[in-house]
Amino acid sequence: MNSQPATRITQASAPPSPGCVPQVTSAFALHPSASSRCRAFTLVEILIAIGILSLVLAAIFSSWTAILRASKVGLDAAASVQRSRIVVRVLEDSLTSVRCFVRNQKFYGFVAENGDDATLSFVARLSKSFPRSGKFGDLDVRRLTFSVEPSSNGGRQLVLRQSPLLMDFDVDEKNHPLVLAKNVKEFQMGFWDDRRQDWVDEWTQTNQLPKLVIVTLKLADNANAAKAQEEITRIVSLPAKAVAWGVPQ
Secondary structure, eight states, X not given: OOOOOOOOOOOSOOXXXXXXXXXXXXXXXXXXXXXXXXXXXXXXXXXXXXXXXXXXXXXXXXXXXXXXXXXXXXXXXXXXXXXXXXXXXXXXXXXXXXXXXGGGHHHHOOEEEOSTTOEEEEEEEOOTTSTTHHHHTTOOEEEEEEEEEEOTTXXXXXXXXXXXXXXXXXXXXXXXXXXXXXXXXXXXXXXXXXXXXXXXXXXXXXTSOOSEEEEEEEEOSSTTOSSOSEEEEEEEEOOOOOBSOOOOX
């Protein structure tokens, strides 16, 4: 019985039937370079991105500069207020510690002059916390001189000089006084006269002490300002009065 070997025909793929369109699963199979074209940006998109980034950076920079300006203004205002408080505190502490003895008038005279070069000078017994007290040690009775003088920046400043009683100002106090306030537009004083029962702007009784002293200090923001931006006024009651006895101490 003869048998013929079976012939196996392997069909790798069947030809497409007429009218059938092959399905393409991937566009990259037909166009190998399509991947690079789809992943790139156009010039317009790059310019738009750069423009948006520039706007964001400009907004951040403007916000930062605004914060810096606001911080500087705040610090300047705080410093100005602090300087004003220091000036007022020094004036009040010194005037409430004033001393005057009639029999030693040449040492204890109370001298005050208004004007562009206003000056206020008197003797006081000062505490250890008063500015520059450490320089004078135990010599707590000192002559204080407040005066308005030209400053190096072209404006005017209120300065304080001190010297122990019976001594003149030393070289350091003359050349380097304590600067209390800068850009001073006006330093005005008024004194209560018991005889007139009114305020006077000139105190001629150098051997007496006024009962009340009103001090007005006007300050500007800078040396070139036309008018003052801050005005400080204080009325100080002098607890002491001139006595007819006493020796320098």
